[in-house]
Amino acid sequence: MNRKTARPYTLVRGDSIEASKDNVERVRSICNEAAVYGILFQPVFKGTPYSSEKAESFLNWAAKGWAERSHFVFLVLDASREICGTVDIKSPELEGAEIGYWASEKHSGIITPAVVLLCEVARRAGYKSLYAFVLPANTCSLRVLTNNAFQVEERGVTHKDKICDLYRKIL
Ligand SMILES: CC(C)(COP(=O)(O)OP(=O)(O)OC[C@H]1O[C@@H](n2cnc3c(N)ncnc32)[C@H](O)[C@@H]1OP(=O)(O)O)[C@@H](O)C(=O)NCCC(=O)NCCS
Numbered sequence: 001m002n003r004k005t006a007r008p009y010t011l012v013r014g015d016s017i018e019a020s021k022d023n024v025e026r027v028r029s030i031c032n033e034a035a036v037y038g039i040l041f042q043p044v045f046k047g048t049p050y051s052s053e054k055a056e057s058f059l060n061w062a063a064k065g066w067a068e069r070s071h072f073v074f075l076v077l078d079a080s081r082e083i084c085g086t087v088d089i090k091s092p093e094l095e096g097a098e099i100g101y102w103a104s105e106k107h108s109g110i111i112t113p114a115v116v117l118l119c120e121v122a123r124r125a126g127y128k129s130l131y132a133f134v135l136p137a138n139t140c141s142l143r144v145l146t147n148n149a150f151q152v153e154e155r156g157v158t159h160k161d162k163i164c165d166l167y168r169k170i171l
Helices: 021-031 034-045 052-068 111-125 139-147
Strands: 010-013 072-077 083-089 097-103 129-134 151-159 162-170
Touching: 010 111, 021 034, 021 052, 021 083, 021 097, 034 097, 052 072, 052 083, 072 111, 083 111, 097 111, 111 129, 111 139, 129 139, 129 151, 139 162
Parallel strands: 097 129
Antiparallel strands: 010 072, 072 083, 083 097, 129 162, 151 162
């Protein structure tokens, strides 16, 4: 449920969503929104827009992770089954795995509850802890973590050439 609007959403495995034209377009559009692009893709693409090809390969990579048990992407869908965001576990390391997430600002309110579910699914699957690297200025992401009782483990960690804080939750 969206925390702000109380609208219902569904969390689904990445391998249940096809890389259809509509889904590719949703991912492309969200990943070009200022907040998502600025935090996640500007450092990589340096101002070049997030392309349809990249969106298609993201959806294919999401499905492949389940087949190969290498990474576990979930998509957040609204009532009309449009993609609104994603949460993922980036490795099968049960002692501790990194998580990530993004969401369309038009659906803000979905990622704190999506991470609640992600933590529960991970705990049942045998993960002992989950962690995330966050830029200290990324207050929205920090709130997602603290809302979910992640605690700061180390500050000033270099991650992908950026100075981040490392947050972890024991499951
Ligand atoms: C971080 C992100 C996933 C949060 O998505 P969301 O669905 O808005 O998440 P939540 O509803 O759980 O909100 C988290 C906090 O951000 C705040 N927030 C969300 N949008 C906001 C906005 N436009 N202005 C100010 N605060 C905002 C919420 O109020 C909430 O804080 P609260 O618990 O104190 O109320 C989303 O902003 C995003 O995709 N950011 C870019 C990508 C990113 O940072 N990924 C994580 C990298 S570590």
